[in-house]
Amino acid sequence: MKTSRRTLLKWSLLLTGYLFTTPLKKVFANIPLKKYPDLIAIKDGSPAQMFDVGIEAIGGMKRFVRPGQSVLVKPNIGWNRTPGEGANTQPDLVAKIIEHCKAAGASKIVVFDNTCNTMSSCYENSGIKKAVENAGGIMLPSDDEKYYLEKNIPGGKILKKVKVHKAFLESDVIINVPTLKHHSSTKMTASLKNFMGVIWDRQFWHKYGLNQAIADFPLLRNADLTIVDAYLVMTKNGPRGISTDDVILKKMQLISTDAVLADTAACKILNLNPSEVTYLKLAEDFKLGSTDIKNSNIKKIYINKKA
Amino acid sequence: MIKKIRFFIQLSFFICSTILLLSFDQGNQAHDFFRSLHFFPTFSYLAKFIFPTFLYITLFMLIIPLLIGRIYCSYLCPVGFIQDIVFKIIKKTKVPQKFFPILSFISNLILILSLLLIFTASNYQGLFDHFSHFIRLFSLTHSVGYVSFIFILLFLFSILVIPIIAPRFFCQGLCPSGAIYKILNLNALFNINASKACNHCGVCETKCPTLCIRDGAIIKEACITCFECLESCPQKAFEITFKFPWRKRKDFLNQNKKRRETFKTLLLIGSGLLAFFAIKKTGSANLMGTHLVIPPGAKSLRHFYSSCTGCNLCLTVCPTKVLKSGSTLNGYDGTNKPYLDFDEAYCSFECNACLSVCPTGALAYDGLAQKQLIKIGESKIDETSCIPYVHKRICGSCAEHCPTGAIQMVLIDNVLAPKVDRNFCIGCGICQKVCPTSPKSIKIAPLTIHTYAYSPKKNNIPKKPSISNEDFPF
Structure with a gap:
């Protein structure tokens, strides 16, 4: 059979049309991929130690960071408090993540948070500035509106437009490193709530519906990897805390690619029913992740466990 | 040589004091030293019968001019330094002789007025103090009220523009500390005098930084004892002579006859002004000021307004910029004095910068833990x-x-x-x-009166958080 130019064109058009309309996943559905757990839960180690073990279990940092890519590590540095008071992410953990990113070949690793207290005092006293600079990351300033760009959020219910930090938009990979805390209004703050530190005008969220805004924001861009620091957990008087009386040393850490799932597990650690935290359900409705913790593939790792 | 040494000392002191005043390390000895060099902050303490630890420095500064003269004015004072520079650029060589008694008269008046204001704990005690005016310049980087801005402009005018006509105008005519130094200097033990070697060549008259030499004799009211005439005289005719304080000074201006009259006038005007300010003080402080929040450590509106000289140093060091300089909005008493504006900023819980820099004791410092409870x-x-x-x-x-x-x-x-x-x-x-x-x-x-809040921390908070060994609840 002789193929004419016309038939060739016809067939190739059909083939491209098929490839464009059908998700690639379906085409390659039969090809077995290496399956990683949905959530890694690690316990009984120092924050850095737990991360070392946990990141291996989820496929290593190479799975997320390709050589030459730029990375944003977004810890919680909201408060002018010391690491022992549990209001901010543990600096050792942030430093460890940066080391892993470096080893994976990241070209540039930036860290920032739009802090609640004065930026410089938060950066200093949380110990994160020192840890980041020692590990080879860059602390970015966040206390001026000029660092933020206005972006539209497709599909956002109340959050149509938001001013986002340039680094959040420019970085290739986003690693969210929240610390698990009680929160006076939303009951719990971890992964999704931590994104309030990359935007400029938080008061807008408070004014027009905090829970919906928290669920709306990841529609713009979600984290590629979420690491919930539950080493020192603030169980009351959050998110700032008043004294060491408010925190409990739980020595836990959650690592997941699904921020909603990590938050759901974090709720359980705080002895909260995930249904009490309104924004989780709202985020699940947007298909940002799953709150179905029972049917998820969770791998629990115990460091130093006596057999 | 003396000229160069003097310039170097002035410059280094200007830089050091600026840096040290703007840094707020609590318990910094050098910090205490620099702020105690200037009389009026210490007087503000003394007016309330508080004897600060750095009182001895102020007393020492009062003894020096009795011995040798106005070393502070000529070698240390940053305000004087600025005027000297302006004068050096202009290079004027002559001022009318009648300037000096007029300026001396005005400064006496201001001295009496400021001493009365400060020791009656009036709300206007920092009106003339050179130190407060100087520090207020640094608050220009912050948002200051328009009244403060007018004060700053007037001060800048008097130290940058007027010295073009009259060198050291501020020191001789306006500065109350300068007036104290002037009076002490008039009775100094060691004096500069021209010896018989003087041939009235007039070189020293043009080289004197205050132009206060006439015909080989120094006008003591205006002299800042910089010792530059010792060097500038081609005959080396100037010498330092010893004089017992009870021996009569050879007075160039010869004002002895008029002294009694002057004293009367001073007393009259001074007491009249005091009465004016005393009337202003009662009443307005409580009526107008209640609409504004005053900084922690101020104790009460009355205590604060009667000890703050309005130097605005607290404004300069405030990291959150919550402190604003008062305009007439908060009454005439609140002019130049700081208040807190919470619409754009807040008072940081972990900070006590304003308390630790306050030179006058208007903000009393008792440590961070106590500040965190001040309501x-x-x-x-x-x-x-x-x-x-x-x-x-x-x-x-x-x-x-x-x-x-x-x-x-x-x-x-x-x-x-x-x-x-x-x-x-x-x-x-x-x-x-x-x-x-x-x-x-x-x-x-x-x-209006600050109190203490309950401590939010429980009595026995554990130093380390409690440990939980429970397993994952999922």
């Missing part, structure tokens, strides 16, 4: 505009920022809404700053 105001929620009360949806911006836990979210009509526990509220104002509504639904009501 400067009280937050009040307006339930007719607060989001959870009106729109029935959560907000909680104020509660999450509250450093003392005074604002707690409680269930009201099934919505978490803020409630203030006034026992714990210290009035730091972060709730007002972060409130998303406009106008703000939570506002700080100022207190």
